[in-house]
Amino acid sequence: MPVTLQDQLVVAISSRALFDFEEENRLFEHSDPATYLQLQRDRLDVAAAPGVAFSLVQKLLAFNTGGQQRVEVVLLSRNDPVSGMRVFRSAKAHGLHSIQRGVFTQGRDPFGYLRPLGAQLFLSANAQDVTRALQLGYPAAHVFTDSMRASSNHPQEVRIAFDGDAVLFSDEAERIFQSQGLEAFQRHELEKAAQPLPEGPFKPLLATLYRLQQMEVPDMRIRTALVTARSAPAHERALNTLMDWKIAVDEAMFLGGLPKGAFLREFEPDFFFDDQTGHVRNAASHVPAGHVRSGIAHEGMPPVPLDESSGKQP
Template sequence: MPVSLDGKLVVAVSSRALFDLEEENQLFETTDDRAYMELQMQRLEQPAKPGVAYPLIQKLLRFNEPEQQRVEVVMVSRNDPVSGLRVFRSAEHHGLKVERGVFTRGAPPYKYLDSLNANLFLSANDDDVSAALCTGFPAARVFPQSIKTAEQHPDEIRIALDGDAVLFSDEAERVFQSSGLDAFVDHERSHSQTPLPPGPFQPLLKALHELQQASSHLPIRIRTALVTARSAPAHERAIRTLMSWNIVVDEAMFLGGLEKGPFLKAFAPDFFFDDQTGHCESAATAGPTGHVLSGISNEHRLKRVR
């Protein structure tokens, strides 16, 4: 019987998302890939330091048991195969069971996400993230400057998500940007009983919910939070939308435009996902952050990759 990833939570992660390779990447961007390859080979025995996605990946792999592998982490990277040697050795050094990888030497790697049945793609490359989102995969560009907070809650995976254009579609956000706050509030009040269409990260939240249900006997837990600029009365449609999906979040923060960073510091996420750069910059001071390049706020980027 052939090997299959069906039924697993599959996380595709780039080398720069999982490990801190910013110094090496600067050489790549200022010279060429051959100099980069040579540096990686020189550092083959030097394990790379953990990157932004490392705490999340480390915790997710704890859902695996010898008799039941529930999570699969796959390297999907623009790195060349030679540089991939260091990536795999770094993973082994840190005790991460990462066995599969796709290395494309500069070519867009997102096209392999379909073959992997990926539930999430984390990368440091704008174009790869945008292309993945356009083809229907939850994806985010990691903020390399994000602080890491995994040690605060060692037995919990804490995931925080923005609402509009991330967990939900950008339907309401388009009303806000075209007609202003009052029109947005009126629109959401009149549509409070109508669930919002799913956004790009709804499938991930659903998959995390299913993973938790399937592994309730394990000591590691998943805790989720909706962190949105919405406020009452626009909160009702968001809550009813989650109810219609039969998905429960543990916390919900309706901030009415307040800066998200201070609230995320209190929540201490292993990852936060938002579609707006300003919110991501604030969130990066609180924990690992991913910019979801979707919706009306990122249309200029999406058009570039279509």
């Protein structure tokens, strides 16, 4: 039988999203590739410290029990193959033995490999790669590498928080808000409360997590939260949409524009996804966070400058 990743949650992740390679990345940005490569060679046996998405990956891999592979994590990086060797060794040193697949493109665009992988999530410290992945239809987030690391208070529970509009849902309602204001947005959502919102880029991931949640894997659980700027009466359409999808979230926070960071600090997610840069920045001071560069807020935006994408190789 051919090897397949079908029926698994497939997460593709870059080196800098999984491990802390910020010192190496600064050297790459301010010197020549040969110097960077030599540093990685010199540090082949030095395990990199955990990065922003490490806790999420570690807990998801814990769902592979009883000889059943439910989650596949694949390294997908602009790094060179030699640096990739260090990434694999770092994964082994931190007990992530089931990470066995990786693609290292040495600076070339990596997002095309999401298709043969069948990836359901792509996490990268390169904003341009994330944008292209989203354009290709893959759930993807630009990992803010300066985010606070995940809490260790829930070792047997994966906690993931999602924004609503332009993340779980389409940006249909956000377009009304941007063009006509809050009052028109509330009126629009009240009138369409019973009409489900179209899918957003992260709906497939939420659906996959929900199926994994129903498997009742011993000693591991998933807890999800919807954390949105919506408030009553616009909350009804969001909840009706989830019910129409036959997907439940464990918590829902309708914050009416309040800063999300303090609420996320209480929820303690292993990762939070939002399409608004301000919300992600606020969240990142409390929890691991990633920017979903989708929806009307990002239409017509110029290419991401190198300093925002946090480097062009790893």
